[in-house]
Amino acid sequence: MTxxxxxxxxxxxxxALVGLLLGGTGLFLGVGEGVLALWGFGAACLLQVAPALSLxxxxxxxxxxxxxxxxxxxxxxxxxxLRFLALGLAMAAVSALLGERSPQASLELQGLSVFAVLILTxxxxxxxxxxxxxxxxxxxxxxxxxLVELAALLLVGCVLARWFVWADAVCAxxxxxxxxxxxxxxxxxxxxxxxxxxxxGSCSCG
Numbered sequence: 001m002t003x004x005x006x007x008x009x010x011x012x013x014x015x016a017l018v019g020l021l022l023g024g025t026g027l028f029l030g031v032g033e034g035v036l037a038l039w040g041f042g043a044a045c046l047l048q049v050a051p052a053l054s055l056x057x058x059x060x061x062x063x064x065x066x067x068x069x070x071x072x073x074x075x076x077x078x079x080x081x082l083r084f085l086a087l088g089l090a091m092a093a094v095s096a097l098l099g100e101r102s103p104q105a106s107l108e109l110q111g112l113s114v115f116a117v118l119i120l121t122x123x124x125x126x127x128x129x130x131x132x133x134x135x136x137x138x139x140x141x142x143x144x145x146x147l148v149e150l151a152a153l154l155l156v157g158c159v160l161a162r163w164f165v166w167a168d169a170v171c172a173x174x175x176x177x178x179x180x181x182x183x184x185x186x187x188x189x190x191x192x193x194x195x196x197x198x199x200x201g202s203c204s205c206g
Contacts, residue, residue, distance in 0.1 A: 005059050005062075005063060005133075007126075007130065008055075008059055008127075008130055008133065008134075008137050008140075009056055009059045009060060011123065011126055011127055011130075011140075012052045012053070012055050012056040012059065012140065013052075013056055014123065015048070015049075015052040015123060015140070015144065016049045016052040016053050016056070018045075018119060018120070018123065019045045019046060019048050019049040019052065019147075020045075020046070020049055022041075022042065022045045022116050022119075022120075023042045023043065023044075023045030023046030023047075023048075023049070024042070024046070025042065025112065026038050026039060026041050026042025026043075026045060026112070026116075026154075027039050027042030027043055027046065028042070029042075029109065029112070030042050033106075033109070035109060035157075035158070035161075035168055036089065036092050036093055036096060036168050036169060036171075036172035037153060037154045037157040037158070037168050037171045037172040037175055038109060038112075038113075038154060038158075040085070040089040040150070040154075040172050040175045040176065040179070041116070041147075041150045041151060041153075041154045041175065043085050044082070044085065044146075044147065044150055044175075044179060045147060047078050047081055047082060047085065048078075048143055048144075048147060050074050050077075050078060051071075051074055051075060051078055051140070051143060052140065054067070054070055054071045054074040054075075055071060055136055055137075055140055057070070058070075058071055058136065059137075063134050063136065071136065075186050075187075075189060076187065078183075078186060079183045079184070079186035079187040080183070080187075081183075082179050082180070082182055082183030082186065083179070083180055083183035083184070085176075085179055086176040086177070086179035086180035086183060087176070087180070089172055089173075089175060089176040089179065090172075090173055090176035090177070090180075092172065093169045093170070093172040093173035093176060094169075094173070096168070096169035096172070097166055097169045097170070097173075109158055110155070110158045110159065113151065113154045113155035113158050114155060116151040116154065116155075117148065117151045117152055117155055120144065120147050120148045120151055121148050123144055124141060124144040124145050124148050127140060127141035127144055128141055139189055143182075143186075146178070146182050149178060150175050150178065150179075153171045153174050153175050153178075154171065154175075156171055157170070157171030157172065
């Protein structure tokens with residue numbers, strides 16, 4: 001187990017909690033108020049909960065090969081779901097652009113967007129301090145950065161939608177492209193290499 005593991009374990013749990021909070025709230029309010037970039041962001045947050053919990057379990061087991069196959073499978077499925085989400089969000093965004101629908105983001109939604117940017121940025125900065133400790137921890141920080149970028153697009157869309165009818169749909173389309181690219185990259189990363197030194201942690205090698 002690396003020296004950074006206790007801090008990394010706490011951060012992965014916090015990531016899962018934040019993902020559930022922001023994801024559930026964003027998905028519920030986004031669908032309810034018709035803000036595409038908000039429900040796209042919310043769904044993306046929820047999809048990052050499983051990788052965070054999977055990594056937490058692997059850290060608990062010593063970051064060896066124990067739990068490696070579970071992490072691979074989790075990343076593989078999340079990569080597929082991210083690409084499906086990207087496709088659905090892109091179709092909704094194109095439909096909105098053609099229909100010229102203009103959801104007006106309330107001050108509450110703008111406040112939620114600012115909160116999301118701030119808390120996700122703080123989490124990402126905490127994780128960057130662990131860069132180099134382990135490839136899986138580095139990848140967790142990269143996934144966190146994607147959420148920061150999605151939250152920033154959401155904030156831009158919420159602000160500009162007050163003046164431009166296309167702002168929410170365009171930002172949602174940008175989110176869809178980024179989610180698809182992220183899903184593609186995650187599929188490649190699902191082939192995680194075995195840890196050096198065998199099982200690692202407290203498991204026994206057969």
